[in-house]
Amino acid sequence: MAADPPPSPSSNAASPFFLHPSDNPGVVLVTQLLFGDNYHTWCRSMTMAISAKNKLGFVDGTITKPASTASLFSSWLHCNNMVISWLLNSISPEIAASVLYVTTAFEIWTDLKERFSQKNGPQIFQIQKSISSLSQGQLTVSAYFTRLKALWDDLLNYKPVPMCSCGAVTLLNSYVQQERILQFLMGLNESFASARAQILLMEPLPPLNKVFSLVLQEEPQREIFVPPPLTDAHAFVANSDSLRPVKTFPKKDRPICKHCGCTGDAGQDSDYPAG
Structure with missing residues (x-):
């Protein structure tokens, strides 16, 4: 069969x-x-x-x-x-x-x-420029971190971390993580200055995701009212008030009695002294 x-x-x-x-x-x-x-x-x-x-x-x-x-x-x-x-x-x-x-x-x-795939130079330059200029501004911490991470991932496509079996790649990955932590902290608003200082004092620095979590926990406490900027109309009024001349009145001479020659109070214009 x-x-x-x-x-x-x-x-x-x-x-x-x-x-x-x-x-x-x-x-x-x-x-x-x-x-x-x-x-x-x-x-x-x-x-x-x-x-x-x-x-x-x-x-x-x-x-x-x-x-x-x-x-x-x-x-x-x-x-x-x-x-x-x-x-x-x-x-x-x-x-x-x-x-x-x-x-x-x-x-x-x-x-x-x-x-x-040959235009790596201009692309890397543009991505790194975007990373260096990105700051939190009006974004939430989560939205800011998400944008930054997308740029990091995009850059990694152009500059991949070399793979090897030695310990150098571990050291290189640690350096990349530290650089990203610093970039993230530098772009935060000044209202996070205290949290940023506390994180930078940690030795060693925690992982990137842990840093993000620590900053995210601080966000509800940082809702500080910032007064809106002056409009052009408000600025004009303020400047006009500061430049407005102060009214001055001429000082009146004190009256002199024609009868005895004594000086009287201002505002009294009489030929005879009071009383």
Whole structure:
């Protein structure tokens, strides 16, 4: 009796050649399309989405195109075209038109990387400039921290922390965390000066999330009324009052009695002394 043939990889849910019934060419994997200047954030989102579909090998080159006579060729072609459709749905129409006739998902992925991942210098400069100029202002502590963390994560895409097995990477991560804590504390409003001073006196500094939690606990106690700035009309009135001349009245000479020559009280203009 002949042995049963091995199951097809396309029917195995753990295989990269497997396609779920919900997978179709019209699926949009990410909400933000690639327009060029957002390549790094788009690339990260797409990498996670394609990895979740177990199709990362089709874009990073680890799953190569088999020979046309190989048993896997049909399954590879099916999955490759599916991934190409997902990529085209996730980039702007102008960019999609430039890669429409590329035959493999790996070639499209490589082409996009070569075109849009080279502008690291200006992007890093802009992100670091935004980090240095960001302050809490009218934002809540939570909103301010969220914006700052988004900039940190964006910067990490351009300047990833190197991975190694030595202890240097631990020291480097500690330095990055300390730098972020200082950036967060520097941007807080002056009403948090006391909490900031207490945190800076801690040795060693607590983790970043702990620092955020400590500052967040102080926020309800910092609702201090700040008087609104003077409007132009108010400023004009204030300036007018300060520049208004003071009225002065001439001093009256004290009257002199014509009869005896004595000096009388001011306001009395009589030819005879009182009494």
